[in-house]
Amino acid sequence: MNTVPGRRARTLPRVLAALTATAGLVLVSACTSSDSGSGGTKTAAGGVELVKAGQLTTCTHLPYPPFQSEIDGKVQGFDVSLIDLVAKDLGVKQQILDTPFENFKTGAFLNSGECDLAAAGMTITAERKKNVDFSDPYFDATQAVLVDKDAGVTSLADVKSKNVKLGAQAQTTGEDYAKKQGFDPVSFESSDAVLNGLRTGQVKAVVIDYPVVQGWLKDKANADAFKVVDNLNTGEQYGFTVKKGNTALLAAIDKALADAKADGTYKKLYEQWIGPYDASAAAPSAAPSASPSAS
Numbered sequence: 001m002n003t004v005p006g007r008r009a010r011t012l013p014r015v016l017a018a019l020t021a022t023a024g025l026v027l028v029s030a031c032t033s034s035d036s037g038s039g040g041t042k043t044a045a046g047g048v049e050l051v052k053a054g055q056l057t058t059c060t061h062l063p064y065p066p067f068q069s070e071i072d073g074k075v076q077g078f079d080v081s082l083i084d085l086v087a088k089d090l091g092v093k094q095q096i097l098d099t100p101f102e103n104f105k106t107g108a109f110l111n112s113g114e115c116d117l118a119a120a121g122m123t124i125t126a127e128r129k130k131n132v133d134f135s136d137p138y139f140d141a142t143q144a145v146l147v148d149k150d151a152g153v154t155s156l157a158d159v160k161s162k163n164v165k166l167g168a169q170a171q172t173t174g175e176d177y178a179k180k181q182g183f184d185p186v187s188f189e190s191s192d193a194v195l196n197g198l199r200t201g202q203v204k205a206v207v208i209d210y211p212v213v214q215g216w217l218k219d220k221a222n223a224d225a226f227k228v229v230d231n232l233n234t235g236e237q238y239g240f241t242v243k244k245g246n247t248a249l250l251a252a253i254d255k256a257l258a259d260a261k262a263d264g265t266y267k268k269l270y271e272q273w274i275g276p277y278d279a280s281a282a283a284p285s286a287a288p289s290a291s292p293s294a295s
Contacts, residue, residue, distance in 0.1 A: 121209065
């Protein structure tokens with residue numbers, strides 16, 4: 001995401017600035033309307049048991065555009081849109097809980113009954129499979145090396161040979177990859193912090209998921225200041241997670257993904273949030289058994 005993944009590490013769920021802080025965990029709606037979940041049955045369509053009646057509760061970690069971020073006071077993104085499809089099939093509304101990324105690796109909030117699933121641009125890995133069950137892959141990810149145009153480097157190898165300071169998001173595959181290549185990267189808590197590190201000169205190069213970089217470079221100021229010098233195919237695929245053994249919800253997620261790919265909805269959402277559609281992202285394929293780690 002990813003010091004999680006996670007991508008960032010924090011000890012408490014974050015309350016969005018747009019909301020009034022209250023004691024305990026705060027749910028943020030990803031939909032225009034929601035059910036409080038205070039009454040009724042916790043069993044949704046297909047026999048899926050939910051932690052709160054009338055809602056599909058999703059753990060995520062903000063911000064991580066284009067997968068999930070707060071836009072105009074509402075949590076939106078590619079992950080959000082895909083899980084909205086699952087919620088629709090179940091006949092409920094999605095509710096989003098912003099939590100520390102490290103909990104996604106351990107499945108803590110799934111095991112404690114705070115969330116039904118986790119959706120956070122999370123890479124499928126063998127290590128994580130020990131703690132959670134993953135959906136079918138929904139996105140093929142690569143890592144990008146983004147540098148300050150004034151840094152005078154043209155590749156990750158160049159970054160190393162010229163001893164240019166490198167940054168990465170904490171506990172992500174990007175950070176893990178950099179360390180395996182012999183770097184001691186500066187760790188940033190969030191993707192926003194990574195970008196700010198570049199802007200302020202704390203680092204002159206970063207390794208981070210390419211879709212995130214694509215989003216940054218849509219801003220002219222970023223495009224004028226930074227450039228991609230390497231695209232690293234690390235064999236990563238993203239998946240959604242559920243508590244181990246929650247086969248009914250896992251089946252519902254996989255069905256929603258398959259239906260979206262079959263009817264063109266996936267392509268539409270991909271182009272809305274990610275960019276030009278890559279057909280390989282929708283091709284049925286098994287997740288790698290041991291990709292580097294995860295974002």
